[in-house]
Structures are given as structure tokens and as C-alpha cells.
Amino acid sequence: MNKVLSCRRRSVSVLIAVAASAGLVGLSGCSTVSGGGGSSPTAASVKIPSSALDAAGQITYCADISAPPLTFYDTAQKPTGAEIELGDALAAEFGVRANWANVSFNGIIPALQAKQCDAIISQLYIKPARQAVVDFVPYMYASNTLVVAGQDKAIQSADDLCGKKAAGQTGTTVIQYLTDQSAKCETAGKAKIDIRQFTRDSDALQQLRLGLVDSYGTTLETAAYVIQQQPNTFRLAGEPFNRIQVGAATRKDDSALHDALTQALAAIKKNGTYDAILKKWNLTGDDLAG
Numbered sequence: 488m489n490k491v492l493s494c495r496r497r498s499v500s501v502l503i504a505v506a507a508s509a510g511l512v513g514l515s516g517c518s519t520v521s522g523g524g525g526s527s528p529t530a531a532s533v534k535i536p537s538s539a540l541d542a543a544g545q546i547t548y549c550a551d552i553s554a555p556p557l558t559f560y561d562t563a564q565k566p567t568g569a570e571i572e573l574g575d576a577l578a579a580e581f582g583v584r585a586n587w588a589n590v591s592f593n594g595i596i597p598a599l600q601a602k603q604c605d606a607i608i609s610q611l612y613i614k615p616a617r618q619a620v621v622d623f624v625p626y627m628y629a630s631n632t633l634v635v636a637g638q639d640k641a642i643q644s645a646d647d648l649c650g651k652k653a654a655g656q657t658g659t660t661v662i663q664y665l666t667d668q669s670a671k672c673e674t675a676g677k678a679k680i681d682i683r684q685f686t687r688d689s690d691a692l693q694q695l696r697l698g699l700v701d702s703y704g705t706t707l708e709t710a711a712y713v714i715q716q717q718p719n720t721f722r723l724a725g726e727p728f729n730r731i732q733v734g735a736a737t738r739k740d741d742s743a744l745h746d747a748l749t750q751a752l753a754a755i756k757k758n759g760t761y762d763a764i765l766k767k768w769n770l771t772g773d774d775l776a777g
Contacts, residue, residue, distance in 0.1 A: 531582025532754050535747040540605055545584040548574045549604035551592040551656075553687040554705070556712045556768045557610055569708070569768035573626060574608045576760045577735075580751035591686045593658030596621060599736060605744060607736040610706060612660060614731070622741075623734030624748045627765070628773040630730035631661050632710050634695065634703045637722045642702060644725030650678030652700040654691040657684040660729050661704030695721070708770060732775070 540546055550570065552558045557570040566587040578585035590598045592609065599607050599621065613623045633653075635642045642648065648665070649672035655661040662684060669680035683700055685691040688709060695703040705713075707727060714721050735752075737745045755761045765771050 531580065533580045533747055533750045535581050535583075536743050539741060539743040539747065540583070541602055542586075545586045546578050546581060546606065547586040547588055547604040548609075549588050549590045549595050549598045549607045550574075550609040551595060551687070552587065552589045553689040554610065554709045556770070557706075557708055559689075569764055569770055570608050570610065572764045572767075573755075573761070574735075576755045576764065577748060577751040580754045581747065592656055592688075593686070595658075596736070599738060602738075605737070605741075606748065610708075610733050611736055612729075612731050613734045617736070620739065621736040622739060622745045623732075623736055624745060624752060625732045625734040625775055626752055626761075627733050627770070627775050628730060629733045630707050630727045631664065631704060632707060632727050633724045634692075634705060634710050634713065634721050635701065635724045636695065636698070637720050639701065642724050647724070648672070648680045648702055649675070650680075651702065652681040652683060653702040653704060654683045654685060654694045654700040655704040656688045656691055657686055659688075659704075664728060665704060707773070708768075711769070 537543060550558050550566070552560060552566050552568075552571075554568075556568050558566065558568045561567045566589075571587065574587070575585045588598070588604050590603070590609075595607055595609055595611070596617070598604060607621070608626075610629055611617065611623075612629065613625060617623075633642075633645060633648075642651070645664075645668045648668060653665050655665060662682065665680055665682045669682065673679050683691070683694060685694070688705055691700075691703050692705070692709075692713060694700040702724065710721075710723060714723070735748055737748065752761070762771075762774065765774050
């Protein structure tokens with residue numbers, strides 16, 4: 488799987504190439520926030536004003552913890568995954584504890600703005616509409632793909648979705664992609680796509696697993712993880728789309744935390760932690776060079 492993900496840099500025609508949640512997040516409708524434990528404090532290498540964090544001795548990240556291998560709960564119900572480890576590593580550079588607040592993706596920016604967390608680390612695409620309301624610290628790349636049942640030979644690309652059911656997570660670029668594709672279907676005189684939106688990415692996948700939809704749109708990382716876990720059950724359909732940078736988001740009025748995160752990211756790149764985390768989770772194809 489690592490080879491597959493790494494090859495995406497050389498050719499998008501490789502079968503597994505896909506990743507990331509992200510259309511413009513709605514600025515209302517924040518879901519319930521629940522805490523999750525993170526790293527323990529260590530010696531700080533990056534200084535951060537205490538006023539930059541909402542709680543002393545910890546940094547709280549908002550994340551939709553439903554998209555393995557980036558963010559998900561292990562069997563002990565502890566947040567885990569590549570982004571969790573990255574967030575924990577950044578916190579360690581500050582010498583504080585990382586706390587994880589589980590927030591539905593479509594309410595994640597409102598949660599940040601309401602100060603229910605200090606920053607967002609949740610595969611948030613860096614797009615102009617979002618840059619207008621939050622600041623970003625880029626930390627990796629991502630792109631999208633479509634997943635279908637392994638035995639389904641009728642769907643080979645998004646062009647084959649006309650008149651079929653497609654699932655995705657609310658507030659993501661996948662939903663906008665499906666909406667645009669549905670419009671193309673209607674222009675061509677075909678039936679529109681029946682788009683089903685779900686609060687959690689894992690709920691959208693469950694719809695495909697149960698055979699209630701014909702396709703599931705998600706990220707490269709999540710799709711690769713799903714196929715790795717069940718190689719004979721699912722496959723990718725068509726080429727990847729929407730490759731873009733992903734970043735940690737901070738409030739516009741929080742330049743101190745933004746600058747500290749930038750320094751902390753540089754530190755974990757320099758000491759090898761960044762590369763080690765991406766390698767562990769087979770995500771080296773999406774690393775942010777430099």
C-alpha cells in the first residue's frame with residue numbers, strides 16, 4: 488500500500504490515488520464537541536504565549552474523528568491516526584498536552600470560531616473561501632476518489648453515476664464534485680445522481696458496505712485504508728481528483744498560535760518526526776516537501 492500511495496506522485500493514472508475531505512464548510516450548525524486524550528507534555532522547543540491557548544498546559548484540536556487512517560478511534564476508544572500523531576507531535580514542541588475534540592466536519596470551522604478549540608487538524612483543504620475566515624499552516628497534500636463495490640463492473644468512473652446513488656460526507660469537496668457531475672448528467676439528458684449526505688465519513692462508507700448506495704466519495708488516505716482492510720470488497724472507480732494542500736486552521740485573530748504552529752511543524756520536519764509519522768501510516772506520497 489505504501490508503494491501505491493507513493494507512486495501517485497509519478498502518475499495519477501495509478502489505480503489508488505485519492506484523498507481528502509473538503510468543500511467550503513458551512514459557517515453554522517456546529518455539532519457537539521467531546522474531548523479525547525492526546526500526548527503528554529514534554530520540554531518545549533517552541534515558545535508560545537499562554538494567551539494563545541484557551542486552557543493552560545494543553546492545546547485543543549477540533550477534528551472529525553471518523554476517517555482512518557488520519558483520525559479514528561482505536562479499540563480502547565482513544566483518538567489515533569496520522570493526523571492525531573502529527574497534532575500530538577506539534578503539541579510536544581510547545582511542551583503542552585494535546586486534547587482532541589470530536590466535531591462533525593460541517594461544523595468544524597464554527598467550532599473553532601466559537602473557541603471550542605484552539606486549532607483544526609482534520610484534513611481541511613486550503614481553499615480561498617476558507618482562507619477568508621481562517622488562517623492555515625499547510626502540512627500535507629490530499630485528493631479525492633470514488634469507491635465502489637469490488638464486484639460492481641458497471642461503474643468505472645464518475646460518468647457512470649448518472650441515475651445511481653452516491654454517498655459522501657456533508658461539507659466536503661466530494662459533495663460539490665458529485666453535484667457538478669449530476670448537473671452534467673442532466674445536461675446530457677440522463678438521470679441525475681441521487682446524492683446522499685452523511686455527517687460522518689464512516690457513515691457514508693457504511694451505506695456502500697450495506698449496498699444502500701452505488702458509490703462512496705472520500706479521500707485517498709481513507710480509500711486506501713478501506714481497501715487495505717477489505718481488498719476484495721471495494722475498489723476505486725476512475726481517476727483521482729482535487730489534489731490540494733491540507734492545513735491546520737487557526738482563527739484570524741490568533742497570529743501567535745499560527746506562527747507557533749508554523750515553527751513547530753518546521754521543528755518536527757527537521758527532527759524526522761514528520762517523515763516517520765507519514766511513513767508509519769503509508770502516506771509518504773502526500774508529504775509536504777520543504
